[in-house]
Amino acid sequence: MSKNFADLLEKLSQVEKKKVSVAVAQDDEVLMAVKAAKERGIADSILVGDADKIAEIAAGLGMNLADYEVIDVKDPIEASLKAVSLVHDGKADMYMKGLIDTKDFLKSVLNKEVGLRTGKPLSHVCVYEMEGVDRLLFLTDVAFVPYPSLEDKANIIRNTVEICEACGVANPKVAPLAAVEVVNPKMPATVDAAELTAMNERGEIEGCIVDGPLSFDLATVPEAAKHKGATGRKIVGDADILLFPDIHAGNILYKALVHFAKVKNGNLITGTAAPVILTSRSDSFEVKVNSLALGALVADSLKKNNK
Amino acid sequence: MSKNFADLLEKLSQVEKKKVSVAVAQDDEVLMAVKAAKERGIADSILVGDADKIAEIAAGLGMNLADYEVIDVKDPIEASLKAVSLVHDGKADMYMKGLIDTKDFLKSVLNKEVGLRTGKPLSHVCVYEMEGVDRLLFLTDVAFVPYPSLEDKANIIRNTVEICEACGVANPKVAPLAAVEVVNPKMPATVDAAELTAMNERGEIEGCIVDGPLSFDLATVPEAAKHKGATGRKIVGDADILLFPDIHAGNILYKALVHFAKVKNGNLITGTAAPVILTSRSDSFEVKVNSLALGALVADSLKKNNK
Numbered sequence: 001m002s003k004n005f006a007d008l009l010e011k012l013s014q015v016e017k018k019k020v021s022v023a024v025a026q027d028d029e030v031l032m033a034v035k036a037a038k039e040r041g042i043a044d045s046i047l048v049g050d051a052d053k054i055a056e057i058a059a060g061l062g063m064n065l066a067d068y069e070v071i072d073v074k075d076p077i078e079a080s081l082k083a084v085s086l087v088h089d090g091k092a093d094m095y096m097k098g099l100i101d102t103k104d105f106l107k108s109v110l111n112k113e114v115g116l117r118t119g120k121p122l123s124h125v126c127v128y129e130m131e132g133v134d135r136l137l138f139l140t141d142v143a144f145v146p147y148p149s150l151e152d153k154a155n156i157i158r159n160t161v162e163i164c165e166a167c168g169v170a171n172p173k174v175a176p177l178a179a180v181e182v183v184n185p186k187m188p189a190t191v192d193a194a195e196l197t198a199m200n201e202r203g204e205i206e207g208c209i210v211d212g213p214l215s216f217d218l219a220t221v222p223e224a225a226k227h228k229g230a231t232g233r234k235i236v237g238d239a240d241i242l243l244f245p246d247i248h249a250g251n252i253l254y255k256a257l258v259h260f261a262k263v264k265n266g267n268l269i270t271g272t273a274a275p276v277i278l279t280s281r282s283d284s285f286e287v288k289v290n291s292l293a294l295g296a297l298v299a300d301s302l303k304k305n306n307k
Numbered sequence: 308m309s310k311n312f313a314d315l316l317e318k319l320s321q322v323e324k325k326k327v328s329v330a331v332a333q334d335d336e337v338l339m340a341v342k343a344a345k346e347r348g349i350a351d352s353i354l355v356g357d358a359d360k361i362a363e364i365a366a367g368l369g370m371n372l373a374d375y376e377v378i379d380v381k382d383p384i385e386a387s388l389k390a391v392s393l394v395h396d397g398k399a400d401m402y403m404k405g406l407i408d409t410k411d412f413l414k415s416v417l418n419k420e421v422g423l424r425t426g427k428p429l430s431h432v433c434v435y436e437m438e439g440v441d442r443l444l445f446l447t448d449v450a451f452v453p454y455p456s457l458e459d460k461a462n463i464i465r466n467t468v469e470i471c472e473a474c475g476v477a478n479p480k481v482a483p484l485a486a487v488e489v490v491n492p493k494m495p496a497t498v499d500a501a502e503l504t505a506m507n508e509r510g511e512i513e514g515c516i517v518d519g520p521l522s523f524d525l526a527t528v529p530e531a532a533k534h535k536g537a538t539g540r541k542i543v544g545d546a547d548i549l550l551f552p553d554i555h556a557g558n559i560l561y562k563a564l565v566h567f568a569k570v571k572n573g574n575l576i577t578g579t580a581a582p583v584i585l586t587s588r589s590d591s592f593e594v595k596v597n598s599l600a601l602g603a604l605v606a607d608s609l610k611k612n613n614k
Binding site for chain 2: 130131133142143179187189215217227228250251252255257259260281
C-alpha cells in the first residue's frame with residue numbers, strides 16, 4: 001500500500017525499467033525532467049523532434065545524449081505521430097508531450113492507426129501527497145473532462161481505479177464530492193453522486209467502494225467526519241479518490257492546494273493503451289518527474305494485466 | 308486598507324459598540340462565541356430563547372448573565388421571530404442563528420413583517436486571512452446560492468463589494484473563477500465570467516474591477532500570473548473577491564483550505580437589511596467570533612450609509 005511518492009519510487013525500483021517516448025522533445029523543461037528521470041532510475045527515453053535543437057538544449061543542461069535515443073523529425077505533427085507510434089508498437093512504454101500544442105498532441109494520442117485509443121473515454125488523474133493526509137489522494141478530473149455526465153463519471157472512476165491499483169492502492173474508496181452530504185434533487189451533482197454509489201452497490205462500478213455525495217472535509221478529514229456525526233457511511237474522512245462534479249470545481253481546488261497547502265503531485269491522462277503525460281509549463285520540474293514515475297508504474301501494471 | 312483580522316478588530320475598536328440578537332440562544336458553542344465577543348469588546352448581545360436552558364449553559368461556561376439581555380421565549384419559531392424583530396426595529400444591529408434549523412432561521416430572516424428583506428437577493432460571503440496572501444480574500448458563494456445565474460452572479464458581486472467596503476477594502480478586484488483563463492463557448496462559467504467583466508466595463512456592476520475568467524492561481528498568486536505571462540489583464544494574482552461558478556466549486560475549495568492551508572475566516576449572509584450570522588456546528592469557535600466581528604463592521608457601515 002503506497003502512501004506517498006517515496007513509496008511509489010520504491011515500488012518502481014522493483015520492476016523492469018520503462019521507456020518514455022517524447023513528442024517534439026526540444027523543450028528545456030521537458031528535457032530537464034527526462035534527464036532527472038534517467039538519473040533517478042525512473043525511466044529511459046526516446047526523444048523525437050528536431051535533433052539540432054535537442055542537441056543544443058541538451059548541451060546547456062549538461063545532458064549526455066549518448067544515453068538517449070534521438071530520432072530526428074523536424075515537423076512537430078510528424079514528430080508526434082512518430083513518437084506515439086513507438087508506444088503503439090511497444091518500443092516505448094509511455095508517451096509525453098514536449099513543445100507541441102496540446103490539441104495537436106491529443107490528436108496524435110487519438111490517431112486511429114498509430115495512436116493509443118482503447119475505446120475507453122480519456123480522463124485526467126492528479127495524484128497528491130499532501131501534508132496532513134496519511135495516504136495518496138487521486139483527484140479527478142481537474143483538467144480534461146469539462147462537464148462529465150453520469151456515465152462519464154462512472155468511466156472516470158473506472159479509469160482512476162486502475163491507476164490506484166498500479167500504485168498499490170487496492171479497492172480504493174471513492175468520494176463523489178459536492179457542497180453537501182445529502183441528496184438534493186435541485187443539485188444534480190448530489191443526484192449523480194448517489195447514483196454512482198448505487199451503481200457501485202449493484203456491481204456496475206467494480207474494484208472500489210463509492211460513497212457520495214460527500215463534502216471535502218467528510219471525504220478527507222476523519223476528525224471532521226466524526227465531529228459531524230457521520231454514521232452509516234462507508235467513507236469517514238478516508239477517501240482515496242476524490243471525484244469532482246466538474247472541471248471548474250476540480251481545477252480551482254487543485255491550483256489552490258498546490259499553492260497554499262504542502263503538496264507533491266504527478267498527473268496522467270488515463271483511458272489510453274499506455275500512460276500519457278501531458279504536463280503544462282506551469283507545472284514544476286518535480287511535478288513532471290513525479291508524472292514520469294507514475295507513468296512508469298502504470299505502464300508496468302498495464303503490461304502485467306495484458307499478459 | 309484592512310489586510311487581516313487584526314486590522315478588522317482595530318477598525319472595529321474605533322466605532323460604536325454593536326449588539327447581536329441571537330435566535331434560540333440555548334446553544335453552548337454559540338454562547339461561548341457571544342461571551343468571547345463581549346469580553347473582546349466586539350459586540351454585546353440579546354439572547355432570545357429558553358431562559359432556563361440559557362441560564363444552565365451560561366453557568367457551565369462561567370458567563371455572568373447580568374451582562375446580557377435575556378428574553379424568554381420557549382418556542383424556537385417564536386423566539387426567532389422575536390429575535391429578528393429586535394434587529395428589524397433597530398434594537399440590535401445584527402442577527403445570529405442559535406439552536407434552530409437553518410430553514411426556520413432563514414424563514415425568520417425573510418419574514419415580511421419583522422424580517423430583514425431588502426428586495427436584494429441573499430448571498431454568502433466568507434472572509435479569509437490566509438498564510439501566503441498579503442490581503443483579505445472574500446470568497447463567494449460557498450454556502451448559500453447553489454447554481455447562480457449570470458444575474459445572480461452580478462448581484463453576488465454587488466453584495467460582496469459592500470462587505471469589502473465595510474472592511475476598508477475600497478474598489479476591490481473581482482475574479483470570476485474557472486478552470487481556464489480564456490472564454491470557451493462550451494464552458495458556461497467562462498462565458499458568464501467574460502460577461503460580468505463586460506458589465507463592469509459598461510458600469511452595470513460598480514465600485515469594483517472585474518476580470519475573468521481566471522484560474523485560481525492567476526487570481527491569487529502574483530508569481531504564477533507572471534510566470535504564465537498574463538498580459539493586458541486587470542488582475543495579476545491580486546484579486547480581493549473570488550467568485551465561484553457554483554456552490555460545489557466554492558464549498559469544496561472552502562473546506563479544503565480551512566483544513567489544509569493556514570486560514571482564519573469569518574462568514575456572513577449578505578443582501579439583508581442587517582448582517583446575518585449563520586455559522587454551522589462544524590465551524591470552529593474562532594470562526595464564530597470572527598463572524599461576529601465582521602457582522603459588527605458591516606452593521607456599522609450599513610448604518611453610516613443609511614444616514
